[in-house]
Structure formats: structure tokens, C-alpha cells
Amino acid sequence: MAIPQHLTKIVATIGPASRSPNVFRRMVEAGVTVARLNFSHGSYADHAKTITMIREVSEEMDVPITILQDLQGPKIRVGELPPTGIKLIEGNSITLIPIDPNQTSDRHYADAITIDYPYVAEEATIGTQILLADGIFELKVTGLEGNAVYCEVIKGGILTSHKGVNFPSLNLRLPSMTEKDQQDLAFGLAQGVDWISLSFVRQAADVKRLKSLIAEHGKTDISIIAKIEKPQAIANLEEIIAVVDGIMVARGDLGVEMPPExxxxxxxHIIRRCNEVGIPVITATQMLESMIQNPRPTRAEASDVANAIMDGTDAVMLSGESAVGDYPVQAVEMMTRIASEVEKDASFINYPASRTDEVHAISEALHAISDVIDFRCIVAFTATGYTAILASKERLKLPIIALTPSINVYHRLNLVWGVKPLLLEQEVNSFEMVIQQVESYLIGRNLASQGDRVLIVGGIPMGVQGGTNFLKIHILS
Known part of the structure; x- marks a missing residue:
């Protein structure tokens, strides 16, 4: 398969519109590199079938496809309301009360809205902002009595059952992982997912908790993405970045919890910090939202995708566009065209090394050498993925061919900017084998031709994270 023309990766959420092998195959041909499974929806049977389909298409097409399991996280919702909903009138009063766990069934009240959060009256104060239905409706707390929270309607409309509830200013007494998330995690690990994205992250401890749960399942090579969607996560961004493998800018919930402007x-800021420390970052939510129903995006949406790419995001993500939209393949094609066009002229920033050691020094040298000599590509030998990720951090406009003996790394690296993973049949334990494998894989797969100059980086022996110890300019013969 030819080296892709675009270096920015494309994440597509898989759902009813895209889980057939024929449609998914066309999406991969169009540029999808990461398949996101949203565990807010679907049964285990559906997800297992989808994972099998993805792996079969990957093997059939001889391309890596990263599987990203997106855990739902906790969600506060409105309880039962009349079938037609209730009308919230601006300026009027409405009362919030917790759902009574002793009731055999949820029911609605004529003068109140129930929510499934028992601590609302303990944590809210006069003036607390409450958002309903992804921020469409807004309430302000005016009084507290017992477990009742009295509110004024600031932005009204028709509210229906089970809509989401947000408290932007409150640090809620909720865990980042629910019992459902823990069950979903066990399922995903058993199915062999490559990355796990954690919702409702507010501090580094949330990520560490997930790491400990993964370790309890005996897994050591699963990468974690922290979804940044809460104000507390912005306040604690540095400590979160220090313990996580990647970041998702979850703009949907972030735009509800914080002023959209x-x-x-x-x-x-998040993209820049991830680029500086060298971890992948995904920009997500509503990137080509209008393509759920239309074959072309708005100009604003195209500009949104382009700006994220120019800022240095590793990947751009499709949600409803590919999961339930009418044009999943066309949405991917549009992402690819935007990326290809932007990358021609974009000037990506090369940030200084984040550590002062030999490995980062070699990585920095890639940039200096490529400024002087033209190369067909960079070849990174990596058993853990670390060398390829560091090469990606340099943001050179060169494809990075990552040769790895690990099937897990092979799949996982396809999320990283500019990296095209190839699976080695054996580990490389001598410099002579390095040259032999470069010649065999690049020429054998039509990724390069005789006489092309390539820049090789890696570590001998393989298998040691941070063991990068050589850099070689090589002309293919």
C-alpha cells in the first residue's frame, strides 16, 4: 500500500452507518486509521462483532487499524417526565430533587424535575449554574431546602426525559469510572483493544486508577487517552499530561461546561502542550457535523478541521458523521482532502527536546539533518513505539515508517502523526539486520526505490524503551 499523502490521522466512530465490512473497507481506503468504539451505545455482542470485522479488514488489506475503546464515564440525567416533556419558561421557577432510590420506579412530579444525583442540594449554592440537554437549557439556583434545589429558568424550552445535566462550577462527587465502565474495560481488554479513552477526567488520580485496573487484568501494553472535557481537567492539565499516553480535546462536553468562546x-493550548512533550492528541466533536445529513461540509467546518491540523493535532475525529450519518465514506474523504491540502503549506513547529538525554538528542538530530538533506522517509525501528513517537514529535513533513516486531505496537502506532507502522517478522538484533530489513521492506512494498535516501533511527538491541542509540543516513541499493 502506498505511503499516504496526509500525515494527520483520521479517527472514525463506528456505528450503524459504518460497521458493515464493505463500508468500513471503503472508509479505510479513504483514509481512516483509527476506529473508535463508543461504549455509551451498543451491546457487547455488537462491539465484539465490530472488533472482529475491523481486525479482518485490517488483515485483508494488510494495513494497521487502531481500535480505540471510548468509556462512557458517569452521566447525570433528568428522570422521567411526561411523554411530551415539560415547558421551561424563562423567569419562572422550577425545583430539582434527587430521584428517590427507595421508589420502585422513577416517576415525574407536576412541579419538579428529578435527577439521578443524590448530592445536588449538598453541593449547590445560591447562584450555581445548571445546564440541561447539552447546555440548551439553563437554570440558576435561587434557594435550597432539604434535598430540594429551587431554580430560576434562565434559558427555556421543551425538556424531555433523560436529558443530561451539567454543573460547570461544581467538583462533583462522582468517580471517573462507573461500574459499567469497569465491566466495559474488562470486555475491551479481553477483546484486545489498542487504546482506551477515559471520560470525566479531572485529575491525574483518575488516570492512575484506570492504570491500576488495567494492571489487575494483567495488561501492560494498553495506552490511555484522557478526555479533556471538564474545567477541573484544564486546571490540572499538566499533572494529567504527565501520567497519560495521549489526550483527546473533547470539545462537545467542554463547550457545555465552559463558555464556548x-x-x-x-x-x-492543549495541542501545543501535547506537541511539546511528545504525546498524541486528538481533536474531537462536531468537526464535520453537517455531513451527518449533507454530502458536503460547511466552509466553517472545513476551516475548523484545517485549523486543528495547522495547530499540530495528531488526529481529527468523526463522531456522528461516521457512526450514524448518511455519508460516512464522504466524510472521511473530506477529512483526507483537507489534511492533504493543509499539510502542503503548513509550517509545523519543532519544539525543543522535553528531556536532556541521548534518546531525545538523537530525535532532535532528525530535524537538523533533514534540513540539509532530502530524504524519502524516516525509518524507525521500535519494539515499544517510543522511537517512532519521538520521531513524530519533530513534525517533519516526512512519513515515518515504523518497523516493529510487536503486533500490539503495530496497531497502536497508527494513531500517531506521520507514522506508518509495518510489522516485522522477527526482532532485529544487529546493525546488519537493520540494513537488510530496511532494503527488504521499503523496496519490497514499493514504499521507496533504489537510490532513495532514507534516515534510519533505532536501538540495538531492540526491546528496551528509551534505548534509541543510532542514527544512519542510508541510500537504498
Missing amino acids: RVPMIQK
């Missing part, structure tokens, strides 16, 4: 600069 703040989100663009927060997005840029």
Missing part, C-alpha cells in the same frame, strides 16, 4: 484557545 473559551474553547478555541483551550484547544490550541
Whole structure:
């Protein structure tokens, strides 16, 4: 398969519109590198079938496809309301009360809205902002009595049952992982997913908790993405970045929890920090939202995708566009065209090494050498993925061919900017084998031709994270 023309990766959420092998195959041909499984929806049987399909298409097409399991996280919701909903009238009063766990069934009240969070009256204060239905409706707390929270309607409309509830200013007494998430995690690990994204992250301890649960299942090579969607996560961003493998800018919930005008600069800041430390970052939510129903995006959406790419995001993500939309393949094709066009002229920033050691020094040298000599590609030998990720951090406009003997690393690296993983049949334990494998794989797969100059980086022996110890300019013969 030819080296892709675009270096930015494309994440597609798999759902009813895209889980057939024929449609998914066309999406991969169009540019999808990561398949996201949203565990807010679907049964285990559905997800198992989808994972099998993805792996079969990957093997059939001889391309790596990263599987990203997205855990749902806790969600506070409105209880039962009349079938037609209730009308929230601006300026009027409404009362929130917790659902009574002793009731045999949820029921609605004529003068109140029930929610499934028992501590609302303990944590709210006069003036607390409450958002309903992804921020469409807004309430302000005016009084507290017992377990009742009295509110004024600031933005009204028709509210229906089970809509989401957000408290932007409160640090809620909720775990980042529910019992459902723990069950979903066990399922995903048993199915062999490559990355796990954690919702409702507020501090580094949330990520560490997930790591400990993964370890309890005997897994050591699963990478974690922290979804940044809460104000507390922004406040604790540095400590979260220090313990996680990747970041997702989850702009949907972030835009509900924070003023929308703040989100663009927060997005840029998160991408920059991830680029500086060298971990992958995904920009997500509503990137080509109108393509759920239309074959072409709005100009604003195209510009949104382009700006994220210019900022240095590793990947751009499709949600409803590919999961339930009418044009999943066309949405991927549009992402690919935008990425290909932007990358021609974009000037990506090369940040200084984040550590002062031999490995980072070699990585920095890639940039200096490529400024002087033209190369067909960079070849990174890596058993853990570390060398390829460091090479990606340099943001050179060169494809990075990552040769790895690990099937897990092979799948996992396809999320990383500019990296095209290839699976080695054996580990490379001598410099002579390095040259032999470069010649065999690049020429044999039509990734390069005789006479092309390539830049090789890696570590001998393989298998040691942080063991990168050589850099070689080589002309293919």
C-alpha cells in the first residue's frame, strides 16, 4: 500500500452507518486509521462483532487499524417526565430533587424535575449554574431546602426525559469510572483493544486508577487517552499530561461546561502542550457535523478541521458523521482532502527536546539533518513505539515508517502523526539486520526505490524503551 499523502490521522466512530465490512473497507481506503468504539451505545455482542470485522479488514488489506475503546464515564440525567416533556419558561421557577432510590420506579412530579444525583442540594449554592440537554437549557439556583434545589429558568424550552445535566462550577462527587465502565474495560481488554479513552477526567488520580485496573487484568501494553472535557481537567492539565499516553480535546462536553468562546484557545493550548512533550492528541466533536445529513461540509467546518491540523493535532475525529450519518465514506474523504491540502503549506513547529538525554538528542538530530538533506522517509525501528513517537514529535513533513516486531505496537502506532507502522517478522538484533530489513521492506512494498535516501533511527538491541542509540543516513541499493 502506498505511503499516504496526509500525515494527520483520521479517527472514525463506528456505528450503524459504518460497521458493515464493505463500508468500513471503503472508509479505510479513504483514509481512516483509527476506529473508535463508543461504549455509551451498543451491546457487547455488537462491539465484539465490530472488533472482529475491523481486525479482518485490517488483515485483508494488510494495513494497521487502531481500535480505540471510548468509556462512557458517569452521566447525570433528568428522570422521567411526561411523554411530551415539560415547558421551561424563562423567569419562572422550577425545583430539582434527587430521584428517590427507595421508589420502585422513577416517576415525574407536576412541579419538579428529578435527577439521578443524590448530592445536588449538598453541593449547590445560591447562584450555581445548571445546564440541561447539552447546555440548551439553563437554570440558576435561587434557594435550597432539604434535598430540594429551587431554580430560576434562565434559558427555556421543551425538556424531555433523560436529558443530561451539567454543573460547570461544581467538583462533583462522582468517580471517573462507573461500574459499567469497569465491566466495559474488562470486555475491551479481553477483546484486545489498542487504546482506551477515559471520560470525566479531572485529575491525574483518575488516570492512575484506570492504570491500576488495567494492571489487575494483567495488561501492560494498553495506552490511555484522557478526555479533556471538564474545567477541573484544564486546571490540572499538566499533572494529567504527565501520567497519560495521549489526550483527546473533547470539545462537545467542554463547550457545555465552559463558555464556548473559551474553547478555541483551550484547544490550541492543549495541542501545543501535547506537541511539546511528545504525546498524541486528538481533536474531537462536531468537526464535520453537517455531513451527518449533507454530502458536503460547511466552509466553517472545513476551516475548523484545517485549523486543528495547522495547530499540530495528531488526529481529527468523526463522531456522528461516521457512526450514524448518511455519508460516512464522504466524510472521511473530506477529512483526507483537507489534511492533504493543509499539510502542503503548513509550517509545523519543532519544539525543543522535553528531556536532556541521548534518546531525545538523537530525535532532535532528525530535524537538523533533514534540513540539509532530502530524504524519502524516516525509518524507525521500535519494539515499544517510543522511537517512532519521538520521531513524530519533530513534525517533519516526512512519513515515518515504523518497523516493529510487536503486533500490539503495530496497531497502536497508527494513531500517531506521520507514522506508518509495518510489522516485522522477527526482532532485529544487529546493525546488519537493520540494513537488510530496511532494503527488504521499503523496496519490497514499493514504499521507496533504489537510490532513495532514507534516515534510519533505532536501538540495538531492540526491546528496551528509551534505548534509541543510532542514527544512519542510508541510500537504498
